[in-house]
Amino acid sequence: MDELLAAANHFIAENQPDVDQRWYPRFHLAPPVGWMNDPNGLTWFNGYFHAFYQHYPYAAEWGPMHWGHARSRDMIRWEHLPVALAPSDPQDKDGCFSGSAVVAGETLSLIYTGHKFDGRPVDENLYQVQCLATSQDGLTFRKEGQVLDTPAGVHHFRDPKVWREGDVWYMVVGIKVNDAGEIHIYRSDDLRQWQYESAIQGTDICDGYMWECPDLFRLGDKQVLMFSPQGINTDGYHYRNLFQSGCVVGEWQPGTPFTAQQAFHELDHGHDFYAPQSFTTPDGRRVIMGWLAMWESPMPEKADGWAGMLTLPRELTISATGKVSQMPVKEIETLRKEHHQWHPGEFCQQNVPLMEDAQALEVLLEWDVSRSTAERYGISLGTGARIFIDNQARRIVLERNYPALNLSGDRSVPLPDGECLSLRLFIDKSSLELFINVGEYTLSSRIYPEENDxxxxxxxxxxxAVVNKCCAWQLAS
Structure with a gap:
């Protein structure tokens, strides 16, 4: 394993200087080189936030999964660390798939899926088990092998999320049984010996043939089951992406079944959001990060030597209606630099230029919906991206149009009731993250503008259209 880790880290050091920066993010966590997908092992340990992620360093394509690793004092400014895990043992020879991290005393423990297959793309030749690796310094990890075998007759069994309730560890794992998604719950006293406790299943929870990246946590006085189902059919404005990520609000206690109190709903309505994972900050906030990309979607940055990034960290809360809301963590405000203020007021059938070169920006907009009569009004970034209110459809639309890159289309959410509409928009080199009405809705999408656009x-x-407020901050890298 040491040789494989050394080879990966050497390759990264040698090739990182060659990564083209034209779309590389200024304030999102992305791989130094190569491929990134799911966030893994989000946790706090020894004075740092740690973010691991699915990583293939040798190409900007999905490959045998390693665990990339970065740390931060504030969840915003990330320092890349050496690769933490490489596929090396019989249990994980074809990939160290997604998982989580917990702190047990002075030890940082990674619980992940060991993946192996014989090369033929059929389920009978795929084998997934749950494995453990431990560290005392948060930098180097010792693999301890398999801790949970695959249930009989099952092949898709992955993405363990572990947490502690009192003196007992619990784990949720995504599973595919007879072409239907389920989540199994296990318990352990020591992170090494696990016993099956119960299953969360059924179309009353969610459709789909596989429920990936499950997470179960308390938020306010509710329990939130968060996961990424595969195989949900498109339904009007809903489920427009290849795969979805969302949550079900309900109740669960150790030894009792999970009871859903609300229907499954998507956490983000943009083109690019998948596999979110949650963690708890030292001051008790529940925060998630997700993969700001989508399977089988064009990723033009591959030509530049890298692919994939993570969303901004988002604090979750429960609204008065019992819905899960998200807003960027308050630490993002420490990146604010030059402030821009505009006073367009009321304008009619026209464009109002604000800034020539928007690359790393936070924008606050408040529209007076009650007095805005335009069929469409909003904000645009060059010729390729727009966010607007469609007054006829009564929806908020995020539209991207990069036909030369085979990336065009829109995503939308209902226009909320009320006289005013608040938008908080983060623009990076190749992404937009939009937060509507203090996190009532979010939309996240990748964008690919040219430097002069x-x-x-x-x-x-x-x-x-009537604007009550319009301002922005340049954001530090």
């Missing part, structure tokens, strides 16, 4: 403007068509 980043003008930020307001617009309205066929009528007037």
């Amino acid at each position: 980043r003008q930020l403007s307001l617009f309205c068509h066929h009528g007037r």
